[in-house]
Amino acid sequence: MHVSPDAVPTMAFDWGSIKWFVTPSSVEGAGSSLGEVIVNPGRGHARHNHPNAEEIIYVISGEALQMVGDGEPFPIREGDTVHIPAGAYHSTFNATWRPLRLIVTYTPGGEEKALEAAPDLRVHGPGTVAEWRQA
Secondary structure, three states, X not given: OOOXXXXXXXXXXXXXXXXXXXXXXXXXXXXXXXXXXXXXXXXXXXXXXXXXXXXXXXXXXXEEEEEEOOOOOEEEXXXXXXXXXXXXXXXXXXXXOOOEEEEEEEEOOOHHHHHHHOOOOEEEOOXXXXXXXXX
16 A cells, blocks of 8 residues: 555644554554654653553654653654653653654554644644644
8 A cells, every 4th residue: 555645634733743654543454553753843742651552763854852761861863763662651852953853653553543632733634734833
């Protein structure tokens, strides 16, 4: 199956955006989820966990501070991979002026559904472009 970024909606938040390309609810038979995440400059997402799924983060471009579990935040940059065990609390913060681009997977898939309850969620339909404004 082929999925184009223009064919899926964009989930936009105060901190950035996500496009989910493969999820169990969008691709028949899929057992994991895969998406592209953009964390805007000077932004990050709140510390959270996924009780029932491990997460893998691959950095396409940019730099950030990553926290996993109770460990100290550590720098991540282009080419780095981070494994987050199921249930481990984690956060990502982009302290630079450039957007941070990530590929994120959940195994098993489905954890992305929790994002639908985020109070700052705005969904942009396939093929539309979100307009970013500084608060």
